[in-house]
Amino acid sequence: MSGPSSSHTLSSLYQHHFDWLHGWLRRRLGASQDAADLAQDTFMRLFHKERELALLREPKAYLATVAHGVLVNHWRRQALEQAYLDALAAMPCPITPSLEDQRLVLEALEQIASMLDGLPSRTREIFLLSQLDGMTYPQIAAQLGISVNVVQKAMTRAMSQCYATLYA
Secondary structure, three states: OOOOOOOOOHHHHHHHHHHHHHHHHHHHHOOHHHHHHHHHHHHHHOOOOHHHHHOOOOHHHHHHHHHHHHHHHHHHHHHHHHHHHHHHHHOOOOOOOOHHHHHHHHHHHHHHHHHHOOOOHHHHHHHHHHHOOOOOHHHHHHHHOOOHHHHHHHHHHHHHHHHHHHHO
């Protein structure tokens, strides 16, 4: 099935490699239900890539690469969700947002995390200090030992990245 002359379709990849991919993910997660969901997500990512699939020489390697990206997103989402739940638990007065509100906040956090993914760590740190901690540019510059001009350039880059992610 994986020779240089073979042609792959999403359907054939699914039929021949779903069980292997599910096992690959289950070994990394330890949770069968999450592994099945992530295997499905992996194949959904391939839905619009029929032309690329037809040229695959190593389908398992390709699936593992795509599945790894799905897995990283899963772990990032779990970390964001846990951080959000920890922040809720640490609030002085018991505030319990509805499940719908919690889901909306988590989706927004996930979208922000994905927007900031491609930024250098210093630029991301400057953006978060400004937007989450409410620090002014001079305060950020003083805390990080950089000039206000560097802060301004980093914020411009971060805002451009956010804009491009939202509207591209």
